Amino acid sequence: MEKREERAVEEGAAAAAGGGEAEAAAEAEAEVNPWEVSGKIDYDKLIDKFGCQRLDQSLIDRVQRLTSRAPHVFLRRGVFFAHRDFNEILDAYERGDKFYLYTGRGPSSEALHLGHLIPFMFTKYLQDAFKVPLVIQLTDDEKCMWKNISVEESQRLARENAKDIIACGFDVTRTFIFSDFDYVGGAFYKNMVKVAKCVTYNKVVGIFGFTGEDHIGKVSFPPVQAVPSFPSSFPHLFNGKDHLRCLIPCAIDQDPYFRMTRDVAPRLGYHKPALIESSFFPALQGDTGKMSASDPNSAIYVTDSAKDIKDKINRYAFTGGQDTKEKQRLYGANLEVDIPVKYLSFFLEDDDELEHIKTEYGSGRMLTFDVKKRLTEILVEIVERHRRARAAVTDEMVDAFMAVRPLPSMFG
């Protein structure tokens, strides 16, 4: 028991006890946890602080070899940059042991922006490349508790968000979407209780920062997000496959939940879930945080028209370009802070073109106007494709994705 405790403390050390000190020492005061992301984020420090691993080129090459296709643009550009045990997932895959994917969304608003779509776009790629099943958790209960919206409203938002998620192109024969309010119970709840028994109140306060004023709903929520990592939570899908591994693509602010889960898993006799984590999609106005659903001009929404997108990029995108054309030609742009170039690195698939733009813009031969124009084109294409796909999603399709049903060809 003691040894495991030590290891657990090791893994989560920086965040739990040591977290406070480290933060006080850092001058930037960046805050990263599941409910708040702010300040200028140093991803290297974050990896150290959280204790996860950098996703290096060798892993990316390995993915390419195993899947016989080009690695996703997010891997090539370092959007998904950190992981825990991803190499073990790949080892097992090579041996013929498959895995399943688990990701989720907290349905707090109807308006989805591009930042929300990123984990889903990447998960779709993983599903197609590795040919594995996927469970998607809609944490309507969490939002009901944290955002103080009614149960009915959170359920409604969950269904609406499900449509946007489906529009990302998931395969219904390999995907199970569920909302907590609908699904919690049975085997899932049994696992929740097992997990809860392994985590002390003090531990959960240490990881999530709860105080005496927080209601007990919040305190008992973490197991809900933890147990989809265990295949026995889905008896209709993985009956008898207790040793199936789980890979969780998520944004790095979700790491605390899964540190806790990984700590508990061996005690319950399960594999620790593996994680593959992404950085934050920067807000239009700059590097200091992530896109927020409450500020319409900080993000490009999937409901924005082509004109809206053009206006937002032109008016609100923070650029590293110089003030005047002459200065731009002389000094070039500051690529470190330039948002259009950052966005292009997420969404411009062609590596050569991106390099070209970076060199030309950085040296001043290309103007901010041109970069913004190219970005607008690409974003409009993405948003329109999403809109077309979403228009084809019916309520019945949502029911089909959310039905508790077996998926016979999920590994095919």
Next chain:
Amino acid sequence: MGYTKDQLLARLQELRIEFSKYEHPVVLTVEAQAKHVGNVGASLSKNLFLKDKKQRFYIVSALADTKVDLKVLSQRLGLGKGGLRMAPEEALGEILQVPLGCVTPFALVNESARHVSLLLDQGFKSQQGCLFHPLSNDTSISLNTLSLDKFLKSIGRDPSYVDLEANPKVGKDQPPDLAALVPSDSIVLPEFAEGAPPSEHSNENHAATDVKPKAVKAKAVKTPAVAEKIRDDTVSQHGEQLGAVVSDTLRKRLSSELKNLAIMFKNTAYTEGFHAGTHHQPKRP
């Protein structure tokens, strides 16, 4: 070829649209027109052919004494304060295919005017009849709005009646109330420097459009992205390979669009089966 007056009138008769016809010498202004048909018991209309900064065109058709303020209209359409101005004379011939002094809602019968937006004065509705030129300045026809609407619907148009004198506030919380009447497409007039795309651009597109099959929706795969590839530097970089590089890019995009479509189909088919399965009645014993 634009419709002639006789063709239009014949069309109206075919559609059994009621109207009264008055012939008179050629008139170029409402005042001149009033001298001939001012007392026939129908209301005179004034018709403005307008354009905005983005090469989109509008016909505003109003009762002769309705005050039309272009600045207000421009804001209500969401075009900003000075967004609307009178269209150039040449546009009259090119787009509406009517002579000077002959702007009329009936010009929309021409294919060339299919992207022109029509704003009709709400005041027309209360009149017994309104006078318009049937594509020629030597005739006026009077008809009521029911008949006018019937005609407009027959050419696939939705009649939009607007209180042209209203001046609602347009701001952050009050969106322009007429924004829906702005055409979705601009009209490019070939001869004019303003509207014409630069000639090199069209040459670049030429090569690309030959390669691109019709199956892809024009809006989805924008030629500028392809034109981007065919720059001077990429030409020198890839040389003879340029054709292969460009077609490779296109192929990738098409292939990804196709895959998306395939997934949508799969999901739809599965959903149909799911619905059938959950609603099917068990076999009778």
